Amino acid sequence: DAGVTQSPTHLIKTRGQHVTLRCSPISGHKSVSWYQQVLGQGPQFIFQYYEKEERGRGNFPDRFSARQFPNYSSELNVNALLLGDSALYLCASSSGTHTDTQYFGPGTRLTVL
């Protein structure tokens, strides 16, 4: 079975641009979470979606938004990119309840120049 997939693998943008990152969860999983991982630190929670509804949001500015589609895939959008947005963006999927294990994808490496 395929694990969590993310696209693209790498991305280079310039300040002020916007970016869309994509995630497909493990088959049968209904919840997708997004995390930002800056080099040398642990992942930081951005959003969680379950059944297309936002279930949780971390301490990130409104430039960050996300949505989940009927097939449970998800997009993370970041507007007006800043240099500090350069990071590895991770998607994790789970069955849905809060104690279900979250399985991570390989991430999208975003570099903002």
Next chain:
Amino acid sequence: GESVGLHLPTLSVQEGDNSIINCAYSNSASDYFIWYKQESGKGPQFIIDIRSNMDKRQGQRVTVLLNKTVKHLSLQIAATQPGDSAVYFCAENYAGDQGGKLIFGQGTELSVKP
């Protein structure tokens, strides 16, 4: 000068020795804890989890211990192998709201010498 966040705690062990990685968590309301392994350039990989109604759980070559009194978690790896070299993160699952966001620790870099 130092850059905050670029200096992970490190643990260096000899191949075949046992490794113990420690973690302090922050929220006494957290009820689910997970250890992840992250190799360079990859996403975190699930290792083992434990719920707050347990104090020990064993897997294949790994054991997680939970001490809720002092909010401490540890991961023990038996007979450490070169393939175990990675950064290890503990994560707590805070169920304060209806979601389940994971709060990650800083991470520990494990280096296994052959």
